[in-house]
Amino acid sequence: MHALLNAIATMALPTDAQRIFHGRGGLYPGCEQWSLDAYPPVLVLTSFEPCSDEVLATIHSALAARWQDLAPGQALNWVYQCRTEGQLSETRLMAGEVPEPHVVLEAGARYQVHVLKGQNHGLFLDMAEGRRWVREFVQERRALKPELKVLNLFAYTCAFSVAALQAGAHKVVNMDMSAGALGIGRQNHRLNELPTGTDAGASFLAHDIFNSWGKITRGGPYELIILDPPSYQKGSFVATKDYARLMRRLPDLLASGGHAMLCLNTPKLDTAFLKDQMQELAPELQFVERVANPAVFADVSAERSLKVLIYKTPG
Structure with a gap:
């Protein structure tokens, strides 16, 4: 100790x-x-x-x-x-x-x-650098794409959405099965005086992602798609079988030159799990970088820690 x-x-x-x-x-x-x-x-x-x-x-x-x-x-x-x-x-x-x-x-x-209830307190601290990356990406791209759209899947309390809108994104679509988590997400947007609405600002959809591809597709194409699913949530998402179902949709949802952020937080699966499947299921997307975790989250093995990989489409 x-x-x-x-x-x-x-x-x-x-x-x-x-x-x-x-x-x-x-x-x-x-x-x-x-x-x-x-x-x-x-x-x-x-x-x-x-x-x-x-x-x-x-x-x-x-x-x-x-x-x-x-x-x-x-x-x-x-x-x-x-x-x-x-x-x-x-x-x-x-x-x-x-x-x-x-x-x-x-x-x-x-x-x-909310630190007195549940194991997830409403803000994942290890994802701070991921939110920083989103801010910088949007700030750089908004001059080229004033109506930049972001798709935030498994949005939880929508921290990525807050970061993207503060950086100048035109529209963020937040989707999560938990209406309660999205309710906190709405509150986070109010706390930061950010717009919400169907045409601009943030929208919040309490849907099962795998049953909502039509709605998701109609809202695109997107300049940035964020995938931050749980690694294992019984009845909802199991990374070993369900991540592939997300990957194969990316080419059709991304705009030309669009980027995808793939997140995975389990010591049981390494970066090769993501890279190998992306090469098979979405080979047209190019690997760009792995976003570093905050220094305080250093690990004896980088493959055990949070993995955040960036891919992009040609263009």
Whole structure:
């Protein structure tokens, strides 16, 4: 636990949502179970193995001491979540309080999060560089394509849409099976004073993607398509069999010179899983680059970590 305690003792005062310690990357032997995230003004400690109250007390003392240095007189707010494989997660408020609504910043954008319920808190911190890439892509392309359209599949709470519209996209189509997640997505757009509508701004479609290709096709072609599915969600999406169903649609949905962002977050599948299938199913699309993950998410093997690959059509 020494590396975690050292990260706490040396952390800066967080202003944006970010990861502070990433034991899951395997670079800190003995700390593989731990991650520490900041969703200001709340810190969230996650353990992927059960831990004792004595260990939590030690971590609390470290957090309290550092917080006194960083923010004298301000309350320490922190949440503990235990995720043990095969068991329901446990979430506890350990000190202070969580604001309601809880809104955090990232790169100037505002997002609503929920750290006291569920395992996904509303904003995936490891995808920060993916959102940065989307911003830069849209900023560069909008001069050539003022009515630039983006298709955001498996949109969740629509953080990619916020990034794209802030960068100047004309239209973003967000699609996800979860109406609840899209509801938070709408709120994220309101928080950032972004337009919503059928002709411009963001639209939100609570549909099964695999049953909605007609609607998706009519909205295209798209200058950017973002695919960020779960790696395994029973009854919804299993990457090993369902990713191919997405890939083969890309050539018909992308505009000339359009780009696709393919995301995959599981240690069980590597970049070759995506590249080999793309070569077979959409060979006309050219591989451009792999987007680097935030430095704090460094892993002993890049193939275990989040994979974000960019492809483009000719033109």
